[in-house]
Amino acid sequence: GAVVSQHPSRVICKSGTSVKIECRSLDFQATTMFWYRQFPKQSLMLMATSNEGSKATYEQGVEKDKFLINHASLTLSTLTVTSAHPEDSSFYICSAGVLSGANVLTFGAGSRLTVL
Amino acid sequence: QKEVEQNSGPLSVPEGAIASLNCTYSDRGSQSFFWYRQYSGKSPELIMSIYSNGDKEDGRFTAQLNKASQYVSLLIRDSQPSDSATYLCAVNRNNNDMRFGAGTRLTVKP
DSSP, rough: OOOEEEEEEEEEETOOOEEEEEESSSSSSSSSEEEEEEOOTTTOOOEEEETTTTOOOTTTTOOTTTTEEEEEETTTTEEEESSSSSSGEEEEEEEEOOSTTTEEEEEOOOOEEEOO | OEEEOOOOOOEEEETOEEEEEEEEEESOOOOOEEEEOOTSSOOEEEEEOOOOSSEEEETTTEEEEETTEEEEEESSOOOGGOEEEEEEEEEEEEEEEEOOOOOOOEEEEE
């Protein structure tokens, strides 16, 4: 089955620094990947849709200049949290999948970001 | 109205009982429906997918879909303590738009 790898699984950084999270589809090509954020005891919130070779589509209320998304190849999308602050501390999860026919998403293991 | 609604729970059932999880959605044009299980601190994993009205069974899990009522449910038979998790209902409105419910927290007591 489809496997999505996400790295790093945990990151702790100082306020004001930038953090990059990678999402890779290991055994399939993903023209579209999705980035979610999940705060404790809350559901997944879609942040943006990452499209290979074009600009990401951001959900309302998500700052595109703060959450930079790059989808340079069919197997890799990156999310960079720029100038991170404590309120950005969250669980960030990417997903990808075959979005035709079965429309099944596979999730990465998630990245827990803690901003001090 | 939220796009995908679930009771947040917690839902508590004894071991061996049937757990029933419900979900409603607002977009009548939705075509694909999913149940994901999420353990605390982990990412969601797919349990069931359903695309047409009726029931779909997979082991101890049965998904039910009623598009006329815009309703999806998940039944877990012979519930086990290891089933204790948050269950997320997801609805795919079109090929690039998956929306999740807030999740229902299930606790199965030994």
